[in-house]
Amino acid sequence: MEFKLLKNNTPLFNVFSELGQRIYLPDGIFHWSGRAKKEAEIIGTIGTAYGYEKDFIDGGLDNWAPLYLDSFKNYTNIDITSVVPYASIGGLQELRNIWKEWIIYKAGYKNKESRKTEQLERYITLPTVTQGITNGLFMVGSLFLNEGDFIISPNKRWGNYDNIFSKNLNAEIKSFDFFRNKQFNLEGFEQAIIEVAEKQEKILIILNFPNNPTGYTPLKSERDAIIQKLKETQKSIDKPIIIFVDDAYEPYVYNDNSIDHSIFYELMELDENIIPIKLDGISKELLAYGGRIGFVTIGLKPSWIQNEEELKQLKQEINNKLEGLNRSSISNTNHFYQAVTLKMFEEIGFEMIVQKREKNRNLLKNRYELINKELKKIENTEFSIDPNSGGFFLFVNLDYDKIKATEFADHLLKKYKVGVIPIEKPEININGIRIAYCSIDINDISEMVDRIHKAFNDF
């Protein structure tokens, strides 16, 4: 593949990493097996073993089927053809289609025929299935980051970003203080962009709302300010800005003043050279962490494309790059959870899935409200709660000069039998504890906060 449009019509190819520029999915074997399916009477291209079911299964039928061990049928009622064979490299076609519809649905646009819906339908790529969001982050990180390149992230972030981008890919994370006066730190964000723009020809940013570990989700007013700041800064630096939007906790927002959909959708509407990439998946959205099904979806710009043919071709070029990365690292993602996700969407429908999930969300919301209420009673300058309105966690900052977070967590655990995760990274201004209320019984919350209070008073 020549990647003509990626090279000539978009800023993407130039800002890809060396790996991103190099990688592709060769068409050889797929070309010939595809042709054989259409043209052949006798097919000798398929690398999955097949036979007549009756020849390898006791009581099997006369149908031509993938060879399998009948024991698999003890564990699932899904048709064996959705359990045993490979799913395709980029994911099951129908699942990719329906997840795209799901992304459009999640935007929450009222009128389905609205211009915004149409734009979304046109300008997002068909989601590529990855091995969970971790693997999605690894994929887009590999696509854009050379060793030593910077990616901008709030200082309070999922610890695995450091594993993926820094330890594995050997890129640098440019941290900025997430909050200033309990609000999103716009100045710090802008400053980080400007500093990185002095060093490299592309700006990479990762945003995660609701955030792990803080639970922070922007108020609508904050979101508008973030967008505005991005637009201005992009204009002033005049370099492409790629934003990885980590939407792991997308549906779990508990405060009506906070944004009720991913910031991805607002970024999609920008004319500027600001390119959003959406990372979402079933781990939290469908409460199926063990499924390892994530999706990577790239937002394209209308200005890159002259006509329908180019749009189609550009999507094919991007798809080839992403499938090339999948093929050369994981081959493809497991079939069962893809099939189950597809079936749930088809059989139950979007509305009903959201409705079923609502009970879960309400459980978490009640805990969120109670724990915040209780913690507010302790709050002072040495014990300050980060703004939070969603997700699974919240974060309490401790004054590093007085209380080291790990010492606090150790004391809290030993004396008061309460377990929390301390994060102590003074070099990036973090010293505090993450509380995972997602897994705490609401009836224990007051007692837990009481014990935290006592532990705090001990210092």
Added chain:
Amino acid sequence: MEFKLLKNNTPLFNVFSELGQRIYLPDGIFHWSGRAKKEAEIIGTIGTAYGYEKDFIDGGLDNWAPLYLDSFKNYTNIDITSVVPYASIGGLQELRNIWKEWIIYKAGYKNKESRKTEQLERYITLPTVTQGITNGLFMVGSLFLNEGDFIISPNKRWGNYDNIFSKNLNAEIKSFDFFRNKQFNLEGFEQAIIEVAEKQEKILIILNFPNNPTGYTPLKSERDAIIQKLKETQKSIDKPIIIFVDDAYEPYVYNDNSIDHSIFYELMELDENIIPIKLDGISKELLAYGGRIGFVTIGLKPSWIQNEEELKQLKQEINNKLEGLNRSSISNTNHFYQAVTLKMFEEIGFEMIVQKREKNRNLLKNRYELINKELKKIENTEFSIDPNSGGFFLFVNLDYDKIKATEFADHLLKKYKVGVIPIEKPEININGIRIAYCSIDINDISEMVDRIHKAFNDF
């Protein structure tokens, strides 16, 4: 983690790639959540949402459970705790244990108490679960290969090796002609090792028996000669040799004169600095391609270890490296297929699984015998079949000066409606067709070969 033993007692650390030397699994979050599990009354460390089942499932029980959508229960009868939560980073502990037993079982040693069994039990690492063998290859490739490093492979190899090692990791594949006079090409193999030893401080080799695309599996006499050649060459070059043993097709050997177990086991017995790494998985062994469950198992040398404590510590260090790679690229592997694999082993047992698989193997064996018999009728210097006795495929070489493989495949498909995969890489002496008899009805084989014969005569 300090990796003291890896550095001081083994040649491994020095021959790791920069990534391999850099990567580790930080203990932070796991340390604190592990302590909380043991010491806490109230646990606020777990990032998976939990609640009382009755609070989020209609008709749910009073038990504390991971939040899930009840629809999942429509598709599997496996307990929801084996479907919804994450499996651990290196894989389910019980599955890793039982796969280790399976590896020992597959050696086929008659007396279970024999010294060989004990040695295997002691000196192989606990298998690490990866996203299929592709991901295992990507993992060990990442661990050892810097950009530009060479890895030695037969010219006839799975095409995805080129995607993984070359396109993705930017390493170089040093090819040698697989066969000479229809036997394993010992001289070419040796020459490749010697040439690479002149350029780098480590020798990396990948072997795959039964092989894709040829189906080649060494005769026992050939295996002994390969081992002998490796020993001699290692002594003469005096550099560590790491061998990736790709055992994807391990159980599918159809000829009694060929090796009946992986060459991994013979390599395990060597005192020389020849370190085997076994890559196997359920895709073909349990006929569950869609499961994406592979395993990476490293063979250690008795000479590296002074006592039990060191053995344990070294295994922990290696485990930390491999889990660090998993965590920073895929997080972990899907839960359902791990749980099913574990259940099958526990409920059915090794013997019975092999017995159930035997019907499948016999189907393939019958096709193997027939297709070889039929093809032999055509065979001549311009149409020569590579030695084959296992796996899913065989390979027919065409004379490049007379017939280009892609032209042949195109003609065969267009005129005779037979689909095969042409491989045309004259730069590494390959020009021929791969026939996947694993998916061809035995009743079609004579007809297929007849059409191939006609197509051949057309040239």
